[in-house]
Amino acid sequence: MLGSLRLATGVAVVTTILVGVQAIPKVTRTGRYLYQEDGTRFYIKGIAYQPQGEVIDSPDNDFGEPSTYIDPLAIPAGCTRDVELFKQAKINAVRVYSVDSSANHDACMKTFSDNGIYTIIDLALPLNGSIDRTVPSWSTNLLNQYLRTIDAFSKYDNVLAYNVGNEVVRDKSTQVAPYLKAAARDLKAYLRSKNSNALVGYASINGDSTWRNALADYLTCGSEDIAIDIYGLNDYSWCGDSDFNSAYAATTRSFANYNVVAYLGEFGCNTKPPRLFTEVSAIFSGQMSDIWSGGIAFSYFPARSRAGQFAMVEISADGKTATTNADWDKLVAQYGSVTPPNVPLKAAASESTYLNCNQPTSAFLASIVTPPTPNEKACECLDDALSCQFTPYKPDTYKVAGELINSGCSLLGSAGGSCDEIGGDGQKGVYGRLSGCDPLIKASYVMSQYFEATNKNPTTCAFGGNGTINADSPAAASAAASSCIPSPSAVFVPTLDSTSPGGSTSSSNSGSGSNSGSNANGGKNGAFGGIDALVGVSRMAVVGLLSAIWTLA
Numbered sequence: 001m002l003g004s005l006r007l008a009t010g011v012a013v014v015t016t017i018l019v020g021v022q023a024i025p026k027v028t029r030t031g032r033y034l035y036q037e038d039g040t041r042f043y044i045k046g047i048a049y050q051p052q053g054e055v056i057d058s059p060d061n062d063f064g065e066p067s068t069y070i071d072p073l074a075i076p077a078g079c080t081r082d083v084e085l086f087k088q089a090k091i092n093a094v095r096v097y098s099v100d101s102s103a104n105h106d107a108c109m110k111t112f113s114d115n116g117i118y119t120i121i122d123l124a125l126p127l128n129g130s131i132d133r134t135v136p137s138w139s140t141n142l143l144n145q146y147l148r149t150i151d152a153f154s155k156y157d158n159v160l161a162y163n164v165g166n167e168v169v170r171d172k173s174t175q176v177a178p179y180l181k182a183a184a185r186d187l188k189a190y191l192r193s194k195n196s197n198a199l200v201g202y203a204s205i206n207g208d209s210t211w212r213n214a215l216a217d218y219l220t221c222g223s224e225d226i227a228i229d230i231y232g233l234n235d236y237s238w239c240g241d242s243d244f245n246s247a248y249a250a251t252t253r254s255f256a257n258y259n260v261v262a263y264l265g266e267f268g269c270n271t272k273p274p275r276l277f278t279e280v281s282a283i284f285s286g287q288m289s290d291i292w293s294g295g296i297a298f299s300y301f302p303a304r305s306r307a308g309q310f311a312m313v314e315i316s317a318d319g320k321t322a323t324t325n326a327d328w329d330k331l332v333a334q335y336g337s338v339t340p341p342n343v344p345l346k347a348a349a350s351e352s353t354y355l356n357c358n359q360p361t362s363a364f365l366a367s368i369v370t371p372p373t374p375n376e377k378a379c380e381c382l383d384d385a386l387s388c389q390f391t392p393y394k395p396d397t398y399k400v401a402g403e404l405i406n407s408g409c410s411l412l413g414s415a416g417g418s419c420d421e422i423g424g425d426g427q428k429g430v431y432g433r434l435s436g437c438d439p440l441i442k443a444s445y446v447m448s449q450y451f452e453a454t455n456k457n458p459t460t461c462a463f464g465g466n467g468t469i470n471a472d473s474p475a476a477a478s479a480a481a482s483s484c485i486p487s488p489s490a491v492f493v494p495t496l497d498s499t500s501p502g503g504s505t506s507s508s509n510s511g512s513g514s515n516s517g518s519n520a521n522g523g524k525n526g527a528f529g530g531i532d533a534l535v536g537v538s539r540m541a542v543v544g545l546l547s548a549i550w551t552l553a
């Protein structure tokens with residue numbers, strides 16, 4: 001006994017620490033409500049938490065989306081600095097728009113967990129790390145990025161939800177919705193395979209109810225396996241000292257029968273300063289609490305968007321101090337004074353029912369046919385077999401691949417070929433055989449097809465030095481595609497192949513790192529910088545935009 005005294009003392013200390021901190025209660029969903037373990041309702045008293053990345057103004061960047069990001073959950077000193085303020089404001093959740101899966105998040109996640117703060121983690125990264133609303137795809141590179149992030153966060157007890165996207169769909173891009181639904185389906189299957197019940201969500205820009213509500217319903221139709229669990233509406237309609245009837249009544253009515261959790265993914269209009277945050281008393285009142293489970297105030301850190309500047313603190317140059325402003329004081333006062341109704345109790349809440357998905361309308365074009373699960377092994381099989389392979393051009397690999405796809409597709413088009421197999425059409429519900437492959441493999445496929453269309457004239461695999469002839473290629477590209485990808489519409493439980501390329505990027509010029517973008521009614525630092533290197537030609541997808549888009553990076 002004596003011999004083990006030192007050890008025992010050590011254990012005792014550890015035990016004391018563990019006893020001293022109560023574990024954060026698990027929050028789960030029943031029907032359209034969130035509950036803590038004791039059966040009381042959980043409301044999100046949240047704040048958007050992401051320093052804004054670099055926003056490059058250009059006509060192509062009409063939403064002011066950042067092209068770089070800073071992962072705030074990888075900065076322990078920042079989390080320690082901010083958590084005291086969060087406690088003062090009774091904040092219980094932060095929404096983070098882009099995180100780096102290769103960074104260590106232990107310290108921040110623990111700091112937040114110990115203080116009762118949950119996280120809503122958006123899985124997208126700027127630029128090619130998100131589903132691009134112009135040239136969408138749900139492909140292995142994105143799937144792997146999302147799965148790596150889930151793996152990086154699954155060990156923490158305070159992840160409330162993972163978002164598959166932020167403001168990807170807008171009034172003119174409703175045909176992108178099938179890609180989001182496919183992402184939600186695959187991530188749910190992955191989480192289930194890891195015995196995780198973490199919620200999967202999406203955050204929508206507000207807009208005309210004809211497409212906004214259709215999208216909300218689309219994302220939750222069919223069955224639990226293919227439905228998001230939590231829907232965030234980024235709603236800036238309460239400006240100045242508004243009131244429930246003018247700001248939220250119509251929207252709340254239109255979500256009256258919603259089947260999963262809804263919350264305001266962002267709120268905090270800044271067009272009638274000062275920001276009073278009086279909407280908080282409405283959001284957490286009985287007028288809204290039956291439909292909405294709280295919301296996320298935008299934004300803790302300074303964030304500029306088309307709608308102007310948002311901020312509640314100023315961070316000192318050395319990062320040590322956060323100086324709060326008047327907006328913050330208002331938010332603290334409002335969050336501090338609300339007590340949302342604790343009804344219905346968990347025992348009385350109904351489970352969700354999932355309606356059949358609606359056929360598209362003129363306001364909401366999305367097909368009910370969703371893209372397949374991206375198949376890494378099948379795509380790699382094809383890559384190995386191709387006759388003209390893209391030789392990754394560093395550092396702008398994805399940017400160059402996008403350019404090669406563009407130029408290769410137009411060459412192929414003039415040689416009588418087509419890029420249909422690499423593209424997809426969410427309105428028609430038609431997805432090319434390679435639609436789920438990484439853009440780098442798509443580039444090789446296009447290059448190979450062109451090379452073969454010119455009888456393998458060596459100069460046609462040059463592509464300015466970006467192509468390498470594969471003398472061992474066993475078959476023509478299209479035959480290889482049929483044999484490697486025999487079931488192009490297959491849906492299955494994805495796995496994360498640790499050898500898969502990628503890795504999250506952190507910072508830096510060009511395509512990597514970066515902050516999330518999006519958000520519309522003001523860019524804010526939301527997460528969606530969707531810009532992908534994937535373009536089909538002809539009827540399948542848009543071509544020609546890519547180079548313009550890539551100048552953003």
Ligand SMILES: *[C@@H]1O[C@H](CO)[C@@H](O)[C@H](O)[C@H]1NC(C)=O
Pocket residue numbers: 393400403404463464465466
């Ligand atoms: C590869 O492609 C890029 C983009 O088209 C081009 O700038 C570059 O010159 C090409 N060639 C080489 C050798 O990198």
Ligand SMILES: *[C@@H]1O[C@H](CO)[C@@H](O)[C@H](O)[C@H]1NC(C)=O
Pocket residue numbers: 128129130141142145395396397398399501502503505511512
């Ligand atoms: C985006 O591009 C960067 C740089 O080319 C690359 O490292 C990263 O893997 C890409 N991410 C995805 C999801 O394609």
